[in-house]
Each structure stands twice: as structure tokens, then as C-alpha cells.
Amino acid sequence: MNFELTDxxxxxxxxxxxxxxxxxxxxxxxxxxxxxxxxFSDEGWQRICELGWPALLVDEDHGGLGLGVVELAVVQxxxxxxxxxxxxxSTIAAAALIADAGSDEQRSRxxxxxxxxxxxxxVATLVDGxxxxxxxxxxxxxxxxxxxxxxxxxxEAVTAHAEQALDPTRRLWSIEATGAREPLPGDxxxxxxxxxxALAAESVGVARRTLDMAVEYAKEREQFGRPIASFQLVQxxxxxxxxxTDAARxxxxxxxxxxxxxxxxxTETSIAKLYATEAAQNCAHLAIQVHGGSGYVDDHxxxxxxRDVRVTTLYEGTSQIQKLIIGRAxxxxxxxxxx
Amino acid sequence: MExxxxxxxxxxxxxxYRFLRARANSIEGGTTEILKNIVAERVxxxxxxx
Numbered sequence: 321m322n323f324e325l326t327d328x329x330x331x332x333x334x335x336x337x338x339x340x341x342x343x344x345x346x347x348x349x350x351x352x353x354x355x356x357x358x359x360f361s362d363e364g365w366q367r368i369c370e371l372g373w374p375a376l377l378v379d380e381d382h383g384g385l386g387l388g389v390v391e392l393a394v395v396q397x398x399x400x401x402x403x404x405x406x407x408x409x410s411t412i413a414a415a416a417l418i419a420d421a422g423s424d425e426q427r428s429r430x431x432x433x434x435x436x437x438x439x440x441x442x443v444a445t446l447v448d449g450x451x452x453x454x455x456x457x458x459x460x461x462x463x464x465x466x467x468x469x470x471x472x473x474x475x476e477a478v479t480a481h482a483e484q485a486l487d488p489t490r491r492l493w494s495i496e497a498t499g500a501r502e503p504l505p506g507d508x509x510x511x512x513x514x515x516x517x518a519l520a521a522e523s524v525g526v527a528r529r530t531l532d533m534a535v536e537y538a539k540e541r542e543q544f545g546r547p548i549a550s551f552q553l554v555q556x557x558x559x560x561x562x563x564x565t566d567a568a569r570x571x572x573x574x575x576x577x578x579x580x581x582x583x584x585x586x587t588e589t590s591i592a593k594l595y596a597t598e599a600a601q602n603c604a605h606l607a608i609q610v611h612g613g614s615g616y617v618d619d620h621x622x623x624x625x626x627r628d629v630r631v632t633t634l635y636e637g638t639s640q641i642q643k644l645i646i647g648r649a650x651x652x653x654x655x656x657x658x659x
Numbered sequence: 660m661e662x663x664x665x666x667x668x669x670x671x672x673x674x675x676y677r678f679l680r681a682r683a684n685s686i687e688g689g690t691t692e693i694l695k696n697i698v699a700e701r702v703x704x705x706x707x708x709x
Contacts, residue, residue, distance in 0.1 A: 446665045454665050484670035486678075492668060552708065553692035608682060612690060616683050626682065630660060631668040638664055 323570075329394055336398035339371060344404040346621055352405050353488035353624075358459055360405045369437025374411050377514070378419065382431035388580035389514055393521035393572050400525025400600075403621075403628055405489040407440055407457035409522070413515045414441025417465045421472055421506035430463055430474075439463060443515075444475075444495060445635075451496035453483065458493035465504070466497065472508050473501040487627040513586060514579065516593040516636040520572045523600035526629045527565040530600075530607035533622050534558055537611050548610070557606045564603060568596035587649040594642035597632040604629045 325333065343364060352360055368374070376392050378384025392412065399408060415434040418426055418441075433439035439462040444452035452466055458480040466475050477499030485492040535558060538549035548554050575592040578585035604626040608615040615622045633639045644656045660667045660678055667674070685691045699705045 454669055486668040486670060486675055490668065551692065553695060605682070609685065609690065609692075612686050613683075616686060627679075630678075631665075633661070634664050634667055638661065640661070 325390075325394065329391060332391055333394045333398065335371065336395050339367070340398055340402035340404050343367065344402045349403060349405065349489060349624075357482075358457070359489055359491035360407060360457075364404075365406055365408075365440075366437070368406055368408055373408060374415070374437050375435035377412060378415055378431050378435040382419075382427060382435060384431065384435040389517055389576035390573060390580055392514070392518055393524075393576045396518045396521035397525040397528070397569070397572075400522035401529040403489060403526070403529070403624060405491075407442065407461075409515075409518055410442035410457040410461070411437075411440050412518060413443045413511075414461075414463060414465045416511040416514050417443060417472055417504065417508045418463075418474070420511040421504040421508040422474075423505050426474065426502070426504065433462070441465065448494065451494060453494045454492045455480070455495050456490060456492060458495045459491075464495065464497075466501065468501065468503065472504040474504065475499070475501045486630060487624070489624065490628060490631065509586075510579075512636065513575075513589040516589050517572060517575050517579065519632055519636050520568070520575070520593045520596035523596040523629065523632050524565065524569045524572055526600040526625050526632075527561065527568055527596070527603040530603045530622060530625050531558070531561040531565055533625075534561060534607040534610040537615075541612075554610060557610055561603045561606055564599035568592075568599040571595050587646060590637070590642040590645040590649075593637065594639050594646070597629075598639060600629045601633055 372385055373395055375384040376387045376395065378386070380386040396409070399406070411434055415431060418430050422430070430439065430441070434441055440457070440460065441463045442455060442457045442461045444455040444458070444464050444466040446452055446454045447467055455464070458464060458478065459482070461478070462476070464475045464478050465472050475497040478495045478497050480493040480495045483492045483494055535549070538554050538558065539547050541548050571592040575585055575588045578588055604622070607622050608626055611620065611622050614620060617623070641656070648654050648656065660674065663674060696708065700707055
């Protein structure tokens with residue numbers, strides 16, 4: 321039993337932390353959120369590509385680093401903590417689906433470019449009429465993996481229309497495929513699990529940072545002549561946040577570790593995804609409570625986390641779906657599809 | 660929001676404002692924590708915390 325990251329994993333973590341702290345300060349994130357069309361900057365994305373992050377999961381035969389889900393989780397936690405807007409997860413998700421469900425030809429065609437950051441990808445899950453909606457980072461994407469029936473297909477030519485989104489750092493688009501679509505022949509289930517763990521890891525970052533913000537504020541803000549951190553009910557909230565953050569991180573690493581070992585981990589993925597996303601939502605909720613009125617105003621960073629994290633319990637299998645997967649594993653009875 | 664599922668992050672007149680506005684309700688006019696103190700001290704007659 322070892323609860324520490326390896327030296328290499330710690331190096332990735334340090335690099336990510338330093339890079340995000342210097343490149344995604346609060347003013348920059350605000351600028352990206354409100355003053356850019358896509359919610360991220362090409363320069364920022366370029367620098368992320370130079371760090372090799374889009375290549376993390378792609379195998380070495382296709383120009384990737386061939387690293388695992390634990391390394392991805394390390395990066396994702398930092399991105400979540402910084403709330404740094406980038407098309408990273410969209411691109412990773414597209415590459416994971418192409419790697420697992422694509423043909424040899426489709427893999428050779430797309431993975432090297434996605435790994436190098438020369439191509440950008442995204443995934444469209446929510447079918448809406450002839451197109452798809454609530455698609456992240458669709459504008460300017462080179463390839464979109466779209467849901468079609470029970471499977472997936474590649475769409476290269478799409479038109480994207482901006483939607484109004486709850487979180488300005490998580491832009492969403494409606495898309496229509498204007499060209500031919502090419503089915504992915506394989507099964508995307510494992511890739512879906514990897515994306516769920518990545519989303520859970522991002523949630524751990526949100527939980528961690530909202531905890532840090534709550535602690536900092538509670539120690540500095542005075543009421544009745546003393547810091548509010550000295551009030552028992554405030555400490556109770558902070559303790560709840562700490563426990564949930566730690567538990568979420570452990571569950572995420574367990575799911576990632578099992579994936580990297582090639583061991584069955586569908587249930588552990590659901591447990592991690594359910595717990596981490598709910599924990600992050602609760603931590604953002606409590607952080608606002610600790611901040612009181614000043615956390616509620618539009619200008620305060622803590623409210624951005626509250627908006628940002630709302631979607632995590634819904635994407636990649638809602639919390640309700642995750643509970644039914646866990647319940648099925650425990651009881652042997654499938655309640656996912658009503659009898 | 661949970662029932663809206665993956666559409667929840669899209670701004671909707673009926674849902675989004677209420678979702679965000681509702682977060683203030685346990686803060687404004689006395690936070691939940693302050694109200695619990697009031698219940699403890701004035702209703703239950705428990706000793707003051709400080």
C-alpha cells in the first residue's frame with residue numbers, strides 16, 4: 321500500500337501547478353470568460369500542448385506519451401483547482417474515444433495530431449434534432465466525436481452556434497454536421513470511464529480550491545471581534561470540506577490506478593465519479609456559505625466555482641445513473657433499464 | 660437542475676436565475692449558522708458559545 325504519487329507523477333503535478341498559477345491568474349480567467357469568443361486563448365492552449373498534456377494518454381506508436389489515467393487525474397485536479405479554461409478535456413476525450421473505438425486507419429489519422437496539439441477535438445453527446453447541443457469547445461474543433469444511436473461517429477465538418485452557458489468559462493455550442501460522418505466501429509465504454517475519472521479528478525481540484533478559499537477567508541474575516549474561523553459552525557463546514565476532498569481524491573486515484581492496471585473498474589469509476597462530483601458541488605456550496613454575502617457577488621472567484629461545478633454531476637453519466645451502476649454491482653439486479 | 664441533465668448548463672429563463680438566486684437564501688437575513696445559534700440560545704436556552 322502506497323498513498324504517495326511517484327516522483328514522475330509529482331513532477332507533473334509541480335509543473336502543472338506552477339504553469340497554471342503563473343498563466344491563469346484570476347484577471348486572465350475573467351478576461352477569457354468575458355472577452356473572448358471561445359472562452360480560452362490560442363496562446364494558452366499552445367502552451368498546454370507544449371507541456372505535452374494532450375499526448376498524455378495517447379500511445380507511443382501514435383506519437384503520445386503512453387502515460388496513464390493517474391497522470392491524467394493529476395493534471396485534471398490542477399486544472400480544476402485553477403478553473404483554467406482550455407479545450408484540454410474535450411481533446412483528451414475525443415482522443416480516448418478514437419483510440420478505443422476507432423479503426424486502425426482512424427487512429428493513425430487522428431491520434432498523432434491530437435497528441436501533438438495540431439488538431440483539436442471534442443465530443444458531442446446530447447442529440448438535439450438533426451444536431452447536438454451543449455457541446456464544449458466545438459467552435460474551431462478539427463474533429464468531433466458525435467453520439468449516433470448506441471455508438472459513435474466522427475464528424476469533421478461542423479457548424480457551431482454559441483449557446484448561453486451558466487458558466488462563462490465553460491462555453492457550450494450547438495452543432496450540425498455539414499459533411500459526411502464516419503462511424504467508429506468499436507466500443508467506447510472504457511473511454512467513457514476514463515473521461516468520467518478525468519471529470520471526477522477536475523472536481524477534486526474544485527473541492528480543494530474552494531476549501532482553501534474558505535479557510536483563507538474565514539481566518540481573515542472578522543465578526544463580533546474575532547475571525548469567523550473561530551466559530552464552531554464555520555469550522556464544521558471546513559472540516560466537512562476537507563474530509564470530502566480527501567475521500568474524493570482517494571476514490572479518483574483508486575479508479576485511475578485500477579484502469580492503469582487493466583483491471584475491471586466500472587463500479588469503482590462510478591463510485592469515484594458520483595462521490596467526487598457531489599463532493600465538489602457541496603464544497604463550492606459551503607465555500608459560498610463561509611464567504612457569506614461577499615461570496616455571492618458576481619465578482620468573487622468562489623461563485624465561478626459554484627457555477628462551473630454544477631455540470632459535473634450531470635456529464636458522463638448523471639449521479640442517478642452512477643447510483644444505478646453501483647446498485648447493480650451490489651445487488652446483481654439491473655435497474656438501469658425499467659423492466 | 661438535476662432533471663434537466665446535460666442541458667442544465669444552458670441558460671434558461673425559468674431555471675438559471677432561480678438556481679443562482681436560491682444560493683443566497685441561506686445567507687441573507689441571517690445565515691443558517693447564525694439562525695442555529697439563535698435557536699440554541701433563545702429557544703432552547705443553551706449557554707452562549709463565547
